[in-house]
Amino acid sequence: MDVALAALVFAPALALGSFLNVVAARLPERRSLVKPRSACPTCGSEIAWHDNVPLVSYAALRGRCRSCGTRIGWRYPAVELATALLIAASFLRFGLSGHALVAAYFCAALVVLSAIDAERRILPDLIVLPSFAVVLAANIALEPGRTVEWVACSLGASLFLFLALVAYPKGMGMGDVKLALLLGAGLGKAVSVGMMVGMLAALVFSTVLFARHGLGARKMYIPFGPFLAFGALVALFAGDAVLSAYLGLF
Ligand SMILES: [Zn+2]
Numbered sequence: 001m002d003v004a005l006a007a008l009v010f011a012p013a014l015a016l017g018s019f020l021n022v023v024a025a026r027l028p029e030r031r032s033l034v035k036p037r038s039a040c041p042t043c044g045s046e047i048a049w050h051d052n053v054p055l056v057s058y059a060a061l062r063g064r065c066r067s068c069g070t071r072i073g074w075r076y077p078a079v080e081l082a083t084a085l086l087i088a089a090s091f092l093r094f095g096l097s098g099h100a101l102v103a104a105y106f107c108a109a110l111v112v113l114s115a116i117d118a119e120r121r122i123l124p125d126l127i128v129l130p131s132f133a134v135v136l137a138a139n140i141a142l143e144p145g146r147t148v149e150w151v152a153c154s155l156g157a158s159l160f161l162f163l164a165l166v167a168y169p170k171g172m173g174m175g176d177v178k179l180a181l182l183l184g185a186g187l188g189k190a191v192s193v194g195m196m197v198g199m200l201a202a203l204v205f206s207t208v209l210f211a212r213h214g215l216g217a218r219k220m221y222i223p224f225g226p227f228l229a230f231g232a233l234v235a236l237f238a239g240d241a242v243l244s245a246y247l248g249l250f
Contacts, residue, residue, distance in 0.1 A: 016083055
């Protein structure tokens with residue numbers, strides 16, 4: 001039954017992913033999310049509805065604008081697909097429940113924040129802080145018995161990154177410190193798994209970068225947000241399994 005549910009939410013989740021692309025492109029520039037209609041950034045021609053179908057249009061147009069032939073960034077289909085898969089996974093994992101809705105929202109927020117951070121190296125407060133408030137309130141409403149955990153894990157994760165920021169200012173920014181609030185509110189104690197996996201992923205990535213580019217890699221900027229988001233998603237869907245496997249080592 002949950003498989004049917006996951007399949008059912010896939011198409012609307014693709015459409016949501018399409019909207020998240022609009023958010024990622026416009027919100028950091030404080031442009032309206034509803035007007036005007038989407039247009040090609042190069043030639044300015046408006047994009048017809050039939051060229052704006054998630055995934056399908058990108059494939060049909062082979063990733064190019066119909067009018068001018070300019071390449072369309074792969075961020076667009078990637079955000080659509082990631083959003084749809086993660087929201088479907090939320091319903092698959094948590095069934096038809098409040099938990100699935102919170103997980104779906106949490107995933108969508110992490111996708112759009114990762115897209116913005118990868119492209120512009122910022123994590124807008126306008127998304128991070130309201131999402132933190134929404135996710136914290138929803139999780140407290142769903143599981144009031146874990147209120148202390150939701151709050152403590154938000155503050156703890158944020159404080160941890162703040163101390164890391166003080167110790168090593170070049171590694172990250174205040175945006176990451178605020179993002180940790182959202183991660184704690186969404187994950188509770190599994191946030192420890194999320195942070196650990198996120199930092200390991202960033203470490204592996206920078207090691208590969210150093211191996212390929214040598215000392216030149218020191219000048220490359222690596223946004224930390226997408227790695228934290230990746231760790232958080234691992235924790236959301238497999239946090240308990242990772243924690244018990246880890247504790248099982250001792
Ligand atoms: Zn064009």
